Amino acid sequence: xxxxxxxxxxxxxxxxxxxxxxxxxxxxxxxxxxxxxxxxxxxxxxxxxxxxxxxxxxxxxxxxxxxxxxxxxxxxxxxxxxxxxxxxxxxxxxxxxxxxxxxxxxxxxxxxxxxxxxxxxxxxxxxxxxxxxxxxxxxxxxxxxxxxxxxxxxxxxxxxxxxxxxxxxxxxxxxxxxxxxxxxxxxxxxxxxxxxxxxxxxxxxxxxxxxxxxxxxxxxxxxxxxxxxxxxxxxxxxxxxxxxxxxxxxxxxxxxxxxxxxxxxxxxxxxxxxxxxxxxxxxxxxxxxxxxxxxxxxxxxxxxxxxxxxxxxxxxxxxxxxxxxxxxxxx
Numbered sequence: 001x002x003x004x005x006x007x008x009x010x011x012x013x014x015x016x017x018x019x020x021x022x023x024x025x026x027x028x029x030x031x032x033x034x035x036x037x038x039x040x041x042x043x044x045x046x047x048x049x050x051x052x053x054x055x056x057x058x059x060x061x062x063x064x065x066x067x068x069x070x071x072x073x074x075x076x077x078x079x080x081x082x083x084x085x086x087x088x089x090x091x092x093x094x095x096x097x098x099x100x101x102x103x104x105x106x107x108x109x110x111x112x113x114x115x116x117x118x119x120x121x122x123x124x125x126x127x128x129x130x131x132x133x134x135x136x137x138x139x140x141x142x143x144x145x146x147x148x149x150x151x152x153x154x155x156x157x158x159x160x161x162x163x164x165x166x167x168x169x170x171x172x173x174x175x176x177x178x179x180x181x182x183x184x185x186x187x188x189x190x191x192x193x194x195x196x197x198x199x200x201x202x203x204x205x206x207x208x209x210x211x212x213x214x215x216x217x218x219x220x221x222x223x224x225x226x227x228x229x230x231x232x233x234x235x236x237x238x239x240x241x242x243x244x245x246x247x248x249x250x251x252x253x254x255x256x257x258x259x260x261x262x263x264x265x266x267x268x269x270x271x272x273x274x275x276x277x278x279x280x281x282x283x284x285x286x287x288x289x290x291x292x293x294x295x296x297x298x299x300x301x302x303x304x305x306x307x308x309x310x311x312x313x314x315x316x317x318x319x320x321x322x323x324x325x326x327x328x329x330x331x
Contacts, residue, residue, distance in 0.1 A: 011276050014269060018283035025290045026065055030057045032297045055189050063187035063195070064293045065286045067248045068258055070199045072285020075259025076266070076278050077206060077241045080217045081234060082146065088259045089245045092149035092238065096156035097126025098249050103163040103176045112186065115179075116250045123246030126152050131235055145234070181305035182253040184293050195247045202244035203282070206237070210275050213237055217273070256307045257314025258285045264317065288313060 030053065031037050037057065041049040071089075078087040089095060101122020105115035133148035167173040206213070212233055215223050223230050249255060262285035263277075269284075270277045292309035 011270075014276075014280060015283070018280065018287065022065060022283060022287050022290065025287060025294065026061045029061045029064065029290055029294050029297075032294050033057065034297075034303075059189045059192050060184050060187045060293070061290070063192050063251070064184050064290045066192075066196060066199055067184070067252055067255065068262070068286035068289030069282040070203070070244045070248050070285070071255060071258040071289065072262035072266070072281040072283070073203060073206065073278060074241045074245045075263040075285070076281040077213055077237060078259065079263050080213050080273070081237060083217055085264065086260065089242065090149075090153070092130040092145060092242070093126035093152035093156055094123050094242050094245055095249065095254050096153045096160070098123035098246060099180055099254060100156045100159045100163065101125070102179045102250070102253070103160055103167070106172055106175050106179070107163055107167055112191070116191065119179075119250035120246050122156070123250065124242065126156055127239065127242040131238065135231070145238075178305070179253040182249075182255045182307035182310075183296070183303070183305050184252055184289075185303060186253070187251055191251050195251055198247040199244045202240050202247075206240050206244075207275065207278065209237060209240075210278055213278075214273065252306075254307060255289065255310060257310045257317075258289055261314045261317045262288055 031039075033056075035052055037049050037053055042053050074089055075087075078089060078091060079085055081087075082091065084091075098119045099122070102115055102119035104122070105118030109115060109118060130145060130148040130152040133151060134145040164173060164176060167176060212228070215226060215228055216230065216234060216237070220230050245259075263281045265284045266277050266280040267273065270280055288310065289306070292306050292313065295309045296304045296306045
């Protein structure tokens with residue numbers, strides 16, 4: 001009983017601290033950028049400052065929170081379902097499909113919304129294709145999906161290279177490369193509505209299914225013995241995770257490493273693998289992406305791609321994980 005109370009107190013403390021840190025960083029991000037905003041100017045109702053705050057800074061700050069939260073949660077889901085600490089949405093072609101879709105939109109469609117829709121379609125299409133290919137294999141424990149994802153990733157990368165060759169080097173190619181590098185610069189009040197409601201619905205549904213997600217973390221034979229249809233359940237959960245991830249990256253471009261490192265940090269903090277870790281992964285992802293976006297806007301006179309800073313955070317952790325994995329295998 002005492003242990004349970006201590007555990008609950010630790011959960012509450014971690015969530016409170018995470019909320020405070022995220023709130024402080026988000027508010028601070030409102031005032032970071034090329035156009036100077038002041039608290040007094042916003043409170044006094046200065047028309048220019050209020051317009052910049054409402055249409056750009058607030059939307060961007062909220063979008064960073066939502067995006068990071070979703071990527072952190074998705075990282076937890078992918079790593080749990082695949083039972084692989086290095087798993088991410090890339091593993092079944094989400095990112096590569098979105099890149100090819102965005103490139104197609106930049107070349108052949110007009111308007112940012114069309115590019116967003118094209119990237120969204122590319123991400124979902126890649127996942128559907130990967131799952132269809134996996135259903136034709138006899139792979140166990142999700143290995144068929146991994147192999148199918150690698151194949152789809154290669155196809156999407158080939159399509160992306162072909163589209164780059166067709167692009168105008170001065171305009172279209174630069175736009176494609178900038179999208180691939182990832183940035184929160186494209187988030188505005190108008191572009192935030194669909195990702196917000198999509199990710200909210202996806203997060204709630206995945207939270208309701210978190211027990212099923214944990215079942216998939218066991219061996220396939222054990223899951224079947226519990227009466228679970230592994231193929232259908234895995235398909236539903238992966239499609240939900242893909243839906244929420246693609247709804248974000250189609251607006252922000254590719255954001256690397258958040259899903260990977262947020263989940264590992266959450267597990268280090270919680271020392272468990274349950275709904276608490278699921279939520280903590282989301283908070284950690286939101287904090288990391290918000291911090292990376294602040295750095296992207298402040299370390300240089302011109303805004304840098306946010307993936308530069310998420311990669312600087314994620315690459316060292318990836319190296320550490322690989323070293324630890326090799327040490328365990330050597331024991």
